[in-house]
Amino acid sequence: MRSYVSHLECAYSGERFDRGIVHTISTIGKPIVVKYDLERLSKEITRSSIENSRKPGFWRYSPLLPVTSEENMVSLGEVITPLIRLENLSTILGFEAESVFIKDESRLPTGSFKARGLGMAVSMAKELGIRHLSIPTNGNAGSALAAYASRAGIRCTVLCPDNTPEINIRETQIQGASTHIVNGLIGECGSIISDGMEEIGWFAVSTLKEPYRIEGKKTMGLELAEQMDWNLPDVIFYPTGGGTGIIGMWKCFHELKELGWIDCKLPKMISVQSTGCAPIVKAWEEGSEFAEFWENAETISSGIRVPSALGDFLILDAVRSSGGLAMAVSDEETLEIQEQVGKTEGLLLCPEGAAVVAAYRECIKTGSVSTNDSVVLFNTATGLKYPMPEVVSTIDKNNVDYSIFSK
Numbered sequence: 001m002r003s004y005v006s007h008l009e010c011a012y013s014g015e016r017f018d019r020g021i022v023h024t025i026s027t028i029g030k031p032i033v034v035k036y037d038l039e040r041l042s043k044e045i046t047r048s049s050i051e052n053s054r055k056p057g058f059w060r061y062s063p064l065l066p067v068t069s070e071e072n073m074v075s076l077g078e079v080i081t082p083l084i085r086l087e088n089l090s091t092i093l094g095f096e097a098e099s100v101f102i103k104d105e106s107r108l109p110t111g112s113f114k115a116r117g118l119g120m121a122v123s124m125a126k127e128l129g130i131r132h133l134s135i136p137t138n139g140n141a142g143s144a145l146a147a148y149a150s151r152a153g154i155r156c157t158v159l160c161p162d163n164t165p166e167i168n169i170r171e172t173q174i175q176g177a178s179t180h181i182v183n184g185l186i187g188e189c190g191s192i193i194s195d196g197m198e199e200i201g202w203f204a205v206s207t208l209k210e211p212y213r214i215e216g217k218k219t220m221g222l223e224l225a226e227q228m229d230w231n232l233p234d235v236i237f238y239p240t241g242g243g244t245g246i247i248g249m250w251k252c253f254h255e256l257k258e259l260g261w262i263d264c265k266l267p268k269m270i271s272v273q274s275t276g277c278a279p280i281v282k283a284w285e286e287g288s289e290f291a292e293f294w295e296n297a298e299t300i301s302s303g304i305r306v307p308s309a310l311g312d313f314l315i316l317d318a319v320r321s322s323g324g325l326a327m328a329v330s331d332e333e334t335l336e337i338q339e340q341v342g343k344t345e346g347l348l349l350c351p352e353g354a355a356v357v358a359a360y361r362e363c364i365k366t367g368s369v370s371t372n373d374s375v376v377l378f379n380t381a382t383g384l385k386y387p388m389p390e391v392v393s394t395i396d397k398n399n400v401d402y403s404i405f406s407k
């Protein structure tokens with residue numbers, strides 16, 4: 001297989017880097033992104049060759065991905081995640097709208113979209129000969145890294161803050177990572193990893209501290225375009241933590257435009273955070289280029305409990321140049337919507353996914369989005385990994401009171 005990667009560059013300064021060697025962050029400490037020879041790609045690859053690909057899930061986009069050799073594409077049976085139309089919006093949200101879809105990322109290996117980014121990072125680690133990976137996580141990243149690293153035969157160490165959901169810690173361990181609980185925040189776990197790099201020789205796959213998780217996450221945008229017949233929705237709502245997904249989608253929309261594979265208006269990108277941790281929202285409201293550290297971050301949506309994002313300026317750029325916005329919703333609204341969507345649509349959203357549905361409702365109220373807009377809401381993980389309301393009703397098998405069933 002041929003690679004179309006031309007080089008890599010600092011997403012802030014444009015500093016150039018060669019392909020084929022290990023990279024972390026740029027000289028000025030900003031994320032490095034992958035650049036492709038799109039002119040050559042457009043001559044040699046067609047949309048229909050992608051449509052006819054028999055590779056699993058996101059690997060069908062391999063010409064637009066950084067892995068050069070087929071044997072390095074580590075796969076756990078990825079799928080194209082479905083777009084599910086919300087059919088009972090008037091019950092859930094109190095109004096009708098024709099074209100509102102959930103892109104359900106819970107169907108991916110390890111039950112979250114982290115499989116995309118970490119599947120790519122592990123595959124590139126394999127290609128570049130890295131033998132030991134390490135990650136700080138307070139949620140789904142650890143298990144996705146563990147699963148793909150185990151599959152690839154690469155060692156994996158995961159550090160979790162002690163408020164990480166128990167299920168995420170345990171699933172990570174059983175999928176082969178050496179897993180450790182740290183009495184500190186995610187940033188402090190990250191520091192332990194950077195400080196240990198030289199002594200242990202592991203490679204850190206922290207968000208945006210290596211170039212390839214963005215490439216994996218951009219496949220959400222590629223998939224969406226193909227599923228919509230090479231069109232895009234008017235608006236995308238995305239639960240934003242480190243921002244890899246929003247940055248990746250925005251990157252690939254431009255790549256698709258340059259390739260001439262899409263010709264539509266680009267979607268408004270709406271970045272959704274929690275009122276308990278909303279650094280991007282604050283920066284967006286203040287018109288700042290970068291976001292400040294968010295003190296005492298707290299929300300049930302652990303995937304978006306990220307007080308400081310290395311790619312803040314890229315998230316803010318995607319939001320601003322798309323004509324979108326950044327907004328925060330409370331945990332109460334999130335839980336209310338999660339229950340409503342479960343009861344009326346039969347979909348068990350994760351809190352992060354429920355938060356974007358709540359944000360959509362708010363945008364309709366304020367008029368920033370119209371009920372005529374086509375909308376895609378990202379459900380980024382399975383709700384099964386999170387606490388659920390307890391069942392309290394009990395039945396005595398020797399004395400069944402049938403009246404309770406008609407209530």
Ligand SMILES: *Cc1c(COP(=O)(O)O)cnc(C)c1O
Pocket residue numbers: 112114139140141207217239240241242243244245246302303304350352353380381
């Ligand atoms: C990691 C995570 C997010 C945030 O993703 P980013 O692309 O890093 O902003 C959202 N939801 C869930 C469930 C996650 O695990």
